Amino acid sequence: MASENILAKILTYVESEEVRCAYLEKEVNLQKQQVKHLEQQNAWISETFKREQEQFEQRLADVEKKLRKVENTEQEKLQQKIAELSAKNAALCVEFQAKEAALNKKIQLMEAKDREARQQLKDMDAVKDCGSVGATCNDIAQTGTEFCRILVTRNVGLPGNSFDKEQRINNFEWAFNGYYDKNDEELNVYLRCEWSSNRSTTLWKCTAKFDIYVQKAGLMCSITDTLTNFNKFVLKTGLKGTSVATDEFADPKVLFIIEVTILDSVVDLSLPDNEFLKGPNDGVCVKIADQYVTRQLWLSKTTLSEHSSKFETELKESDCFELNSSNSLSFMMFLSVMHNFTPLSCFDDLSLGCVIREARQHECDSVLKKCDYFLCHYESVFTMGVKFKWAVENNLVQLLNKLLKTLHFDDVRRYASCYYLLPESRDRVDNYLRTNSRQLS
Structure with missing residues (x-):
């Protein structure tokens, strides 16, 4: 009985192993099929990749061929364009040389006319401008x-x-x-x-x-x-x-x-490099406060110091100063005379009076001497009374001496009672009145 049970178990075990072997065999066959499928798929992928690679290489070769063709074409066009431009440049050079020759000829004619005109104007200025007296003349660039x-x-x-x-x-x-x-x-x-x-x-x-x-x-x-x-x-x-x-x-x-x-x-005196300056470090900033606006001028330190001891002192103290006692128009008139820019014959009595007043205020003897010489030696539209006023109020010695010789005694006495006389002028006028009063009596 026991052996039958053992045999039955052995048979059962053998049957189960056979079943399991059959299952494993089936699994192995399935795996073989999958491997075969993968090998087929891999072969197809390899073939596809090879075909795509061949197509890419063909396309790349076509592109390189086209690029070489384009480069050759563009190079030919560029060379042709360079040749055309060279021809045009040669033609322009010939035309330019012809125009340059004509222009040089025209310039020579214009320079001849210019020299003639400058000489005429120079002769005229020699009569009109008395600025060479008592001051140096700055060279002004003609435009x-x-x-x-x-x-x-x-x-x-x-x-x-x-x-x-x-x-x-x-x-x-x-x-x-x-x-x-x-x-x-x-x-x-x-x-x-x-x-x-x-x-x-x-x-x-x-x-x-x-x-x-x-x-x-x-x-x-x-x-x-x-x-x-x-x-x-x-x-x-x-x-x-x-x-x-x-x-x-x-x-x-x-x-x-x-x-x-x-x-x-x-x-233009507002420019820091204007023609009145004698060098890059010669400029000084001068501010003039008018009623509504402050104007800034760039003036020459050298010129201001040469013409005015007052300016020389102010420049030692500061490189920039403000003039509160002047208005811009009067000061511009004064500067134009100091720089020998504007002939004195261009001023009317009001303007010349401003020039003289500014020169006196800024202790500029050179401008006062110019005005003195002009009023004494040149014909002008100013009345004797105006000239007498300027002479005694600003100590214009030459002009005062001439007026005392030419005016009537009564006119001198009348003018002297109307105007303020500086001490130097007062002495001259009083001496004249005493001397001529004794002669008349």
Whole structure:
């Protein structure tokens, strides 16, 4: 009985092992199938990769071929363009040389006219400008000489023998108008000039020679004058001209032709490198407080120290100072005379009085001597009373001595009672009155 049980267990175990072996065999077969499938898949992937690689290499070869072709084409185009530009450059060089030769010829002609105009203006300035007395003259850079011909025909609303014209020349706004009197054969002319920027810190002057031709009348008049910040108008009346040929004029109507030769100078004192400065370290900042605004000027330390002991002292104490006792217009007038920029003949009595007052206030003897010499030796529009006032209030010795020789005794006594006299002037006037009073008695 026991052996049967053991045998039964053995049989059961054998059967279970057979079942398990069958299962394992089945699993092995399944694994073999999967391996085979993976091998097939791997072979397909390898073949696909190889095919894609071949296609990529083919495309890469095509792209490289196209690039080489494009490079060759672009290089050919570039070489062709370089050749075209070289040809154009050669043609431009030839054209430029021709234009340069013509321009040089034109420049030579203009320089000849410029030299002639400068000489004329130099001769005129030698008579008008007395600035060489008692002071050194700074060289002012000229901005240029301009020559132009202005054709002025009859304007609407004006009679045939009048002209009215405005024109911009060298950044200056000019106005010309006048009237030709046929009966007296003379001209009345009014001129006005204004610097276009019109800055209050700018000094400008414009010396111009006007040749005015009147067609049909056979008349030519010349006007030479200097206009500045402080003298922008010129009025000339009763101008008698000289007869000129009129064959060149075809228009039967009255026609005016104005030929203008201009020599101009402009200095903006608000610039720290303006022409009055004698070097990069020569500038000093001077502030002038007007009623509503403070103006800043850059002036020459060297020039201020040379002309004024007062300025010399102030410059030792500070490199920048403010003038509270001056207004900008009067001080600009004073500077223009100190720098020999504006001829004294360009000032009216009010302006010249400002120059003298500023020179006295800033202890600038050189400017006082200029004014003294000018008033004593040159004809001017100032009255004897105005000259006497300036002489005694500012100790203008030459002018006072001349006035005491030319004025009547009663006029001297009357003027002396009206004006303030400096001690030096008081002594001279009192001595004159005592001496002449005894002679009259």
